[in-house]
Amino acid sequence: MFDINIIRKDFPILNREVNGKPLVYLDNAATSQKPQIVIDSIVDYYSTYNANIHRGVHTLSQEATDVFEIARKKVQKHFNIKESKEVILTSGTTHSINIVANGYAEILQKGDEVIVSAMEHHSNIVPWQMLCERTGAVLKVIPMNSEGELILSEYEKLLSEKTKLVFVNHVSNALGTINPIEIIIEKAHEVNAAVLVDGAQACSHIKVDVQKIDVDYYVTSAHKMCGPTGVGMLYGKKELLNELQPYQGGGEMIKEVTFEKTTYADLPHKFEAGTPNISGGIAFGVAIDYLNEIGFDEIANYENELIAYATQQLLEIEGLKIYGTSQYKTSVISFNIEGIHPYDIGTIVDKLGIAVRTGHHCAQPIMEFYKIPGTVRASFSFYNTKEEVDVLVNAVKKAKMMLQ
Amino acid sequence: MFDINIIRKDFPILNREVNGKPLVYLDNAATSQKPQIVIDSIVDYYSTYNANIHRGVHTLSQEATDVFEIARKKVQKHFNIKESKEVILTSGTTHSINIVANGYAEILQKGDEVIVSAMEHHSNIVPWQMLCERTGAVLKVIPMNSEGELILSEYEKLLSEKTKLVFVNHVSNALGTINPIEIIIEKAHEVNAAVLVDGAQACSHIKVDVQKIDVDYYVTSAHKMCGPTGVGMLYGKKELLNELQPYQGGGEMIKEVTFEKTTYADLPHKFEAGTPNISGGIAFGVAIDYLNEIGFDEIANYENELIAYATQQLLEIEGLKIYGTSQYKTSVISFNIEGIHPYDIGTIVDKLGIAVRTGHHCAQPIMEFYKIPGTVRASFSFYNTKEEVDVLVNAVKKAKMMLQ
Amino acid sequence: MNIKEIQEELIDEFSMFDDWMERYEYMIELGKSLPLISEEQKSDDKLIKGCQSKVWLHAELNNDTISFTADSDAIITKGIIAILLRVFSNQKPEVILNANTDFIDEIGLKEHLSPTRANGLVSMIKQLKLYALAFQTQLNK
């Protein structure tokens, strides 16, 4: 059963005060907090079986390797990935996307087209711009409407024989929109384009079945899923990953090295050069277990109620406008109050113990679309409460009073 | 004062048993163990001020940013780096080297030459091979002698107007040799070539002053310096780093993003795309403090005595041959016993609680040079003891008896 | 009043407030009275980097003192600028260069002083001092 009081006890940081007030952490889209069990797994690793992994004959190395590879299997299972070698453990979403973008440098031809959505995080824009510069491929943009939804009819017009890749986020970090990735994937496959879905914002709210949605690449970061910083996932279909050139050269990713010729290792190692974030990978696995123990259905139910309540309460404030009003949304509320700069609101509510994010949220094209300098973004998690929503709403009212 | 008994208490893992015997950890060249204070800093971060850094207005984000940036300053001070923006926090040595190698893709011309040493780790070979493939530059190799020392007269012959880059490790992970990097740098600068020094093996033993040795790029991993996995450093001279194209695209590393044009952020952010390993960076700073508190002179004195003793004791075993016999060495002893495969020795001594590494140590060209399948490598740290050396020597003798 | 006295005056004024809200409200008031930079001077080269809000800063030499005008699109930032300008505007370059900024801590705005803070207070101070340096060089020619 979902008991918020028990859950909150799992997160040591929630006991903390900020500026003399109890912390109200509503910056979950930037990074999630970590339950004790995840923290403990890191301590346990460093205190009892820390060793470099793979190729080590000694017991410690064997234990660390086994636990690390079990973590890979947990990731595999969670996303219903066919084979564990299709799970590349990276240092985060950004790294994952760059591996794929670099992989296509030798595949794309001048004049090929790649499609991005209008509501991407910079991490899912810049690597592709760099790729286009390197290859002469052309970047096309799926436009969005004022609700913050992709216009699928326009997307279909962009698709053609020339399209080689489509990359789109599953959930927008700046708007909260859940994109219709199944349709996007289906349409892309009709012209034989591969699709990369950036799941950084989705994975703490939605359990993804990569085989069911038939996505070609799916990427995410552990730190947004109750896991540690510095680790993430790249899922890719085996046949596709095998075709990509490696991104980083180094230890682990080779079969044989001579100065004349080097051959690369098989998946997943081909993309895992160097000593990985071992403690991070292990703790990522623990975080996934933790979330599944709570249950993604329970999480979604609880969060949806919370966000509905918060939306309703916030909209009662005069002059407050929410950006991202699709009916398909997760736990992000991005807003502004007329005549007030988001930075000012963020500063005042922080004084009241509330952590929200302000600014462009690494999604400048969205801000340009709405012609605003940024927004205040409150992003919710399953460990937040209605009482916290009330604290936020009161704080925003107070800020409005002070600032107008 | 250097008191080994007090120091050993700092490392919780040293209490552990392996196969019923007290752990004797002699795989320090693969990764070091972590003192409690480093582990605590990770716990403290996740339990009290975990937040995504940079651009966050709220208190938690501000605290995390401050501590992360203080860690950068600690790295800066430790290596005597001129400006903190010359410190790029990466996910490890391998990542650091790849940033530089990729950076030169737009700079090198066909026919330019780059020089590598014969005793590099794969991480300092493969990225350059990939670069040469991309640019048409030519890879030259500084040969070594049978003691495991680079032949400097040959190096000088390789240098010419065509030489653009030289990359060499400070200490060889497979042999322990300390390379004469000052001379290598000086000679390279005479032909205006830049030098990258791979300090992964050196930094836990030697305190490096990058300005004094006038190195152009210096890289290392935290996990070999009592710090956590998944974080490392790239130092580069500002003027040089400014010329390199960015490696990863994403959040943090941009100034402005539109779909038409993206401009990159200033150093260090240009090379730090995405959410970094925040806890890792912070703990790296703590590890550096810890090492400095013990003192690098004290560490070197103690370790040198230890390795001299171990060398002498091991050489008393008949048929045992040490690879890497330069007088300039740190805490690595690579050896074989005539007629016995290193894997067999590693397996037997593991049964006796001893962690050594066996195999090619990610340095296949060295194994090819000596025409051996690999070595047994015992690598020492300041928390090892003479008693542990005795345990190792006895175990090797026992293994020899069983295996011959 | 010399620069030290202005700082003391500010510390005095802010010491009357019991809590952060009153302090911020006063700062916001000060922001509203900021001597505004003219619209045509709000060009990109007057923009200070490293701020989440936009900050324009303009400087002019009047005889041997520098007068600053500035603006921001965020009101709290404007308040901070107003405080800075009250201290630094109409001072001689060398006075500006030698001034320290401990008073910001003393008036209870320490949280804005972190070099990593997105409001760019530290960048602003740096920029003020850069102007002072430039004009000093010019005067000494």
Added chain:
Amino acid sequence: MNIKEIQEELIDEFSMFDDWMERYEYMIELGKSLPLISEEQKSDDKLIKGCQSKVWLHAELNNDTISFTADSDAIITKGIIAILLRVFSNQKPEVILNANTDFIDEIGLKEHLSPTRANGLVSMIKQLKLYALAFQTQLNK
């Protein structure tokens, strides 16, 4: 003896030893008696990947059973191979395919059974079974 009986026999033999040293010494002895693969068959296509030591494995069909020969440059690995071959060699393909490998755990060599272990025991078993599958397909034609 059928494959189950051979496994029982091995478990019996190893159960006589009190500690790992005796077990390893016996395994090394077994390794020395390994029916060696001929030198010309130690080609790269006979090499099993994923081992720190080199392992060559060769298979031949004799009537309806498969006989394996093998070698390694490491003696402990040879011992493991010897044990495997005693169980798997001269068996019918379907017997090999259906055999489980729990006996390795029971004779006290569990530590070698991890899929990530650099000795490649798991790769070896996989390769044995691949051969069995190939020959089975051939026989069924």
